[in-house]
Amino acid sequence: MKLLTKTTVYFLLIMLPIFAGGAFYLFGKFSKEIKHETDEELVNDKLQWLRYLDTAGINSPIFTLSTLEFNLTPTDLPVQSRHKLSGVTLYQETEDSESPFRQLSQVISIHGKNYQMVLRKSMIEKDDLIKNVIQVMLFAFSGLLFFVLLSNWFISKKIWKPFYSSLDKIQRLQLNKLEAVTFEHTDTHEFNQLNAALNNMTNRVHTDYTNMKELTEDAAHEMQTPLAIAQSKLELLLQDDTLSEEQLKAILLSYDELQRLSRLNHNLLLLAKIENQQYPVTEQPDLHTMVEKYLLLFEELIREKQLTIQKEMVDTAPWPLHPALTDIMVSNLLGNAIKYNYLHGTINIRLTTNSFSISNTSQIHEIPADMLFQRFKKQSNGYTNSNGLGLAIIKKIADSYQLTLTYGYENGWHTFTMNTGL
Incomplete structure (x- = not known):
């Protein structure tokens, strides 16, 4: 994960709980204020109704009035000195559904009789108001979060730009061009x-x-x-x-x-x-031509051992190598295949545009993996009259030009394969 992405993710992981907590806190605070205001309205309505009921006659129709918002019912319960506030859900015909109400209830005494007075106020409009406020809050918080993330991303990108510039120069460094590399002065001390x-x-x-x-x-x-x-x-x-x-x-x-x-x-x-990378790729030599050239140069050695050469090659195979190193690679691989072969042996050469392999028969056993490309390690196991640098040079060529060199042994056949990876 990139540094800029990582800091953005961490920032998002920190800010999301904070924004969510803030949204829940504001929602709770707003709901509480709405409920408090509604309760104050119910208390004020109660005081007005008490004043009105004190002046109403015993036969007033008000004592038989019963609605969702107001209900006065005779009761044997004792008079209550304080009212009781609660939330209830009742069926509302206009909405054709169960709707939330805030309810105030209290037992009062009117003209010597006890009545259960119930006052209610619908919360449905206030709930709609809360929903609208929540939507606005979510939109505002989302926009704010997006703006903060975007600002943080742009600011971080600008701040870290010198770092990425230096990193890019390091990745493109070449030993023979180090003197031309300069890391600029920035406005950040670190x-x-x-x-x-x-x-x-x-x-x-x-x-x-x-x-x-x-x-x-x-x-x-x-x-x-x-x-x-x-x-x-x-x-x-x-x-x-x-x-x-x-x-x-x-x-x-x-x-x-x-x-x-x-x-x-x-x-x-x-x-x-x-x-030291003193062999830059200035052209792409044809590997097919190079192989044919060394088969001709080694013709006498091949005839002396009476070897059979089997070829399966494309007509042209330009490879991303320095011509001198291509010469060395082909001559070493083909020379080893001839040198360590036996009388009447066989050499198989396969060449494509991105793969080159030479297989040869031999009485020498498999080369141990820990000695395969090591310098000065070829005097044992039958490899005589050698300074042990041939395969090490081929391996170094492969590594320097991002090629893949592999070795395989099966049923007396030694196979070296070079791939360009394309």
Whole structure:
């Protein structure tokens, strides 16, 4: 849930009970006032009727009058010093329904006789008035609540705008473009503190990135020269006819290890460049063309092992990769499929616009999951003459370009699959 939505929901959860409580309180207060005013009217009517009855003759028709609003009935009950007020519901012919009334009743004495006097006032019009008032209150409260929520939403959105701007910049950060990122000054102290911390952090990260990049490139470059000199010297020694067989074997072993060290240096530099995002996507190379190219380059190795190549590929498959990394990905996957295959083995290649997989037969068992894409972990389990960086490089390529790389093993078949996720 977004922060703005969350604060609005919390505000709504707080305000709804308050508004509901206020509405019930006002409703109760208004109803009480209506009832109080009606009771005062009944008391005033009682006083007027008492004055009138004191002057009326015993044979006055008033003593036989009986209506919903007034009723005077002879009774044997003792005279009451105080009247009694209550709410009753009676049938009202004009409304053709049961209607609420406020009733005043009291036993009084007139000309020496006791009478039960009952005065009533209909509450139906007052109930209608209360309903109208409630509707107006609900409309007013709803409008007020909507206005408050809308105002709170707009105010919160404006206040949090610098935060979301900084967040958007953080999400779009690229290591090679950190120097161009600046978090602006705002009129909110807390956001200024946050942006200042982010500016300091990005500056430190960019400095560390630049230093690491320069160190990696310089180290790789400086290592290549002595490696090349050592290899050339060993090549000259291998051509010396005066050396013994044991000396030649020692020199050849040293030469092979130097070559391995050179490949290791190159691969580590490549990994560092991929991690530093130094291979932006400037074009989309055709993976079909790339596969055909390396099948042709590896033709001699394929013929040597007498491998069967089975292809199921679309005519064109442009992928969102740097051309150099596409070369590395295809050559590594296809090279491994050839290298670790056996005589008369099979390689299956499947290519679609968003999926690329290479399956190969092999006598080597399944690669353990904890070693699959780890660096320097391929010397065991039959994987010899390898620096253990091939699959690590492919995995790094996949991660850097939001591709999905999976591995499967079934019945002697090793399968690596790359998906674009589109």
